[in-house]
Each structure stands twice: as C-alpha cells, then as structure tokens.
Amino acid sequence: xxxxxxxxxxxxxxxxxxxxLKCYPIPRHDTVYWYQQGPGQDPQFLISFYEKMQSxxxxxxxxxxxxxxxxxxxxxxxxxxxLGDSALYxxxxxxxxxxxxxxxxxxxxxxxxxxxx
Amino acid sequence: AxxxxxxxxxxxxxxxxxxxLDCTYDTSDPSYGLFWYKQPSSGEMIFLIYQGSYDQQNxxxxxxxxxxxxxxxxxxxxxxxSQLGDSAMYFCAMREGTGNTDKLxxxxxxxxxxxx
Numbered sequence: 001x002x003x004x005x006x007x008x009x010x011x012x013x014x015x016x017x018x019x020x021l022k023c024y025p026i027p028r029h030d031t032v033y034w035y036q037q038g039p040g041q042d043p044q045f046l047i048s049f050y051e052k053m054q055s056x057x058x059x060x061x062x063x064x065x066x067x068x069x070x071x072x073x074x075x076x077x078x079x080x081x082x083l084g085d086s087a088l089y090x091x092x093x094x095x096x097x098x099x100x101x102x103x104x105x106x107x108x109x110x111x112x113x114x115x116x117x
Numbered sequence: 118a119x120x121x122x123x124x125x126x127x128x129x130x131x132x133x134x135x136x137x138l139d140c141t142y143d144t145s146d147p148s149y150g151l152f153w154y155k156q157p158s159s160g161e162m163i164f165l166i167y168q169g170s171y172d173q174q175n176x177x178x179x180x181x182x183x184x185x186x187x188x189x190x191x192x193x194x195x196x197x198x199s200q201l202g203d204s205a206m207y208f209c210a211m212r213e214g215t216g217n218t219d220k221l222x223x224x225x226x227x228x229x230x231x232x233x
Contacts, residue, residue: 033220042208042223043162056220088160092221106152106212106221108162 002027004109006091012115013081021076021112023091031055032074033106034066035090043090049074050096061085081116088113120144121211121224129230130199137184138194138227140209150212151192152221153183157205165207168192199231 005024013019025032031050035043036059045058049068060066063081068074078085088111095104122141130136142151153165168176168183176183184193196203209224 031219035221042225043221045220045222048220058220090162092162105164105167107164108154110161113160 004091004093004107006089006109006112008112009110010113010115012117014117015081015083017081017116018077018079019081019114020078021089021091021114023074023076023093023109025072025074025091025093026107028095029093029107030072030096031094032068032072033092033094034060034074034076035092035108037088037090037111038084039087046076078114083116086114086116120213120222121209123209123224123227125227126225127228127230129232130196132201132231132233133198135195135197136199136229138196138207138209138229140192140194140224142190142192142209142211144190144211144213146213148213151183151185152210152212153181153192153194154208154210155203155205156208156226162208166194196229201231201233204229204231 007022033048034046037043046060047066048056052068064078066076090108090111092106092108094106120143149170151168155163166176166178166181166183168185175185180197182195206226206228208226210221212221
C-alpha cells in the first residue's frame with residue numbers, strides 16, 4: 001500500500017540558508033501534518049492543512065512557512081536556518097476527522113533529516 | 118500540564134517474554150484516540166495500534182495489544198513474545214480535537230531493549 005512520501009530524506013544546509021521539504025500524502029488523504037523532532041525529543045506539532053487550507057498551527061517559527069497544493073502535496077519552507085533547526089521533520093497524513101478525534105489513523109512518512117552546519 | 122505521560126524512559130526485556138509499556142493521558146474531551154508508534158534507530162515513525170475513546174474492547178494487532186483503562190486514563194501497550202527487532206523507541210500519542218484543531222500529541226517515549 002502507498003505510504004506518505006517525503007523528500008529529500010537527508011539535507012545539509014549552512015546557517016542562514018533556506019530549505020524546502022516536500023510531502024506527498026497517502027492517496028485520498030485530505031489532511032497533512034508537519035512535525036519536528038529534535039535529537040532525543042518527542043515529535044512537536046508544527047502545522048496542519050485540510051483541503052489546501054491551513055487548519056491548525058503549533059510551535060512553528062515565523063521563519064518557517066508551509067502550504068498544501070491542489071494535488072494535496074505539501075511543502076515546508078524554512079528560511080534563515082539556525083543550528084537549532086537541525087532535526088528530523090515528519091510529514092503525516094490522515095482522513096479528515098469527521099466524527100471527532102477517534103477513527104482515522106495518522107500515518108507518518110519516513111522523515112527528512114535536516115542538518116544545519 | 119503534560120497530556121501524555123510515559124514514565125519509563127527505558128525498559129529491558131528478554132526475547133520471547135512479554136513487556137508492558139505504560140502510558141497515561143489527560144483530556145477533558147470525551148472523544149479522543151490513543152495511538153502507539155514505534156521508532157527504530159533509522160528514524161521512521163511506524164504506526165502500531167489505535168484505541169478510540171468509545172471503543173468497548175481493547176485493541177489488538179498481532180503481538181501488540183492495548184490495555185485501555187478509561188477510568189484510570191491509561192493506555193498501556195503490551196508486546197507479547199518480544200523479538201530482537203522490537204528494540205526501538207515507543208511513543209504513546211493522543212489525538213484530540215475535531216476539525217481544525219485535530220492533531221497528535223506525543224509522550225516523551227520509552228526506549229525498549231530486547232536482549233537474547
């Protein structure tokens with residue numbers, strides 16, 4: 001079965017550079033989430049989209065932006081990179097929770113490892 | 118306040134034995150979902166099992182079962198017949214909110230080591 005596809009898998013950038021991560025959700029999934037997982041940390045919610053509209057926002061720095069396109073893929077853009085942005089970035093997808101939180105599983109991609117040097 | 122609490126930073130279990138990983142949660146929302154994910158050293162986040170707040174029976178998926186005690190707000194993961202490949206970090210997560218506020222909140226994880 002098709003899974004969540006993330007690219008690139010690994011990325012090395014210098015401080016103050018810009019990075020873009022891409023995410024292709026599971027076919028027919030209409031909700032995309034982005035998470036950041038620092039070394040030894042649990043994943044932290046950044047932002048989510050439903051039907052190409054931003055639906056919720058977590059601890060996402062102002063230097064980061066994201067969008068979901070008409071084909072439902074999503075991109076996370078990170079500018080003015082800092083050393084502390086080095087982390088594993090996950091994209092996840094799900095069906096919209098029509099009947100409350102119970103129900104649809106959220107599936108994660110394999111993650112994109114970002115190293116800022 | 119911490120919404121998902123995993124009090125075991127690390128656990129050891131011998132191969133073929135069963136192990137229980139603890140998870141307690143806190144929410145005032147009557148509708149929520151509880152998930153367990155496995156994260157091996159390679160980094161991917163693998164879905165293991167799900168329990169809905171209205172589910173009457175404990176969830177099971179192969180060697181994984183979820184001991185759901187709603188009154189105590191606990192959702193412990195039981196892995197039976199442990200295998201060396203089960204060595205990984207395990208995260209408990211809660212999905213709460215509906216519509217625009219829906220998202221997963223993670224605990225701090227438990228690192229499981231399976232030894233021969």
